[in-house]
Amino acid sequence: MQFSDSDKKLSNKDIKLIRSLSQKKFRAESGLFVVEGEKLVAEALDSDFEVVSVYRKSEIGDDAMKKISSLSTPSPILAVVRKREYSLEDIISGPVPHSHSTNEIIVALDGVSDPGNLGTIIRLCDWFGVKAVIASHSSVELYNPKTVQATMGSIFRVPVIYCDLSETLGEFGKDGYALYGTLLDGSPIGLENVSAIQSQCGSSIIVMGSESFGISHEIRDLIPASNRLLIPPYNPDSHSESLNVATATAIILSFFRLK
Template sequence: MISKRQIKIITSLHQKKYRKSTGLFVAEGKKVIQEFLNSNFELDTLFTIDEHLFADDSKVTLISEAALKKISFLKTPNKALALFKITKPATIDSKGLIVALDDVRDPGNLGTIIRLCDWFGVKHLVCSEATVDCYNPKVIQATMGSLTRVNIVYTDLKNYLTETKLPVFGAFMDGSNVYQTQLPTDGILVMGNEANGVSDEVSNLITEKIAIPRFGEIQQTESLNVAMATGILLSEFRRA
């Protein structure tokens, strides 16, 4: 069974202020939930319509499909929903490849970028304070569990880049051709806002501007999606 109080708490977690005040976030679907169960994230509560969905049924609260629909953030609820406790981020290493986001606002983009970091072995993702919350339900779903393997830190991006000793690369339309650029093993890749790109104050701290060249004959495509561009650039960094 699920109480009215629990329903109220869960449905409030679509807002960042309530995630912050409760210290909880929502994960939905067997695969995503299992990834968190296998990580260092601490489970608070797990609700499911199928008591055999998870091996350890002692963690499960069985509920009806109607109840799941009330608490799910998905158009089509996916058999299970869990609440996990938000963890404190780890200290950022001063070596290796790090991705930094300058006010990326779309949850789907952030979720995809987290998956890309996981795929390309990027352990640390540094986000400006205005970047969308990584515990947003849409971000959690888009990561498909990769959030458990990428350390995400929200900070003043300008201060972070000012203090770092690593070379800082930024994605710009007018940057140097990335395919002709010598890329290091250790460095920071800065990706900008969907509409405005990298901000002026962050742009001033970029060591080298890089770009993905257009190969179409007409070359009228305005720009690449920030997540798509991140994937291409990470692939090039890993070829170095």
């Protein structure tokens, strides 16, 4: 993919190329994705990601920005950024996000399908010092514009890899990671198991299931019975069906990080 030399000019070919990046197929072919908004573009420039080009409304004009933006209200700035591929080795040997970390956490996603949920989960992982996100191939694509925007910039700080989840969890298991997951037949989380989890000083992987089906049978079988967790509904009489997967991730991570 070739862009015009100057950031300030936007050819029809550029417009076509940028617009094509709203489709997964063209993101896959080009290895590029789009970031919009002052904060996200600033974070992209401040990160190890390669920013291929930056377009400002003040330079290219309102109409051109409307043409390349995927937002209903285009922001003043848009950047085309090159995807970054991480390997499992990068993650295992990579730095822990926060120097005072004691318990290393990895979040595994088994088929999360909503782009907004994935983005929100990545933002949460950043907040709670999660080392990486590993996602099954059945999970929604990371560079979907809705996912990118929902991360609020955390996409540039939290490594995400797609993999054969059951195989990869097996490898982490050999490396001494304890495997946890939220399951309907799990033990209700509370003050008691918080202490148990935290006294276990090693590294953990927490599996979150898909919005519709939860954790698949294959992955469930890998999680020791004592590590199957349930966020108990406070009100068992209620028809309240379930928590959103991003909300459940927030609660589980806050429990793992409680001091």
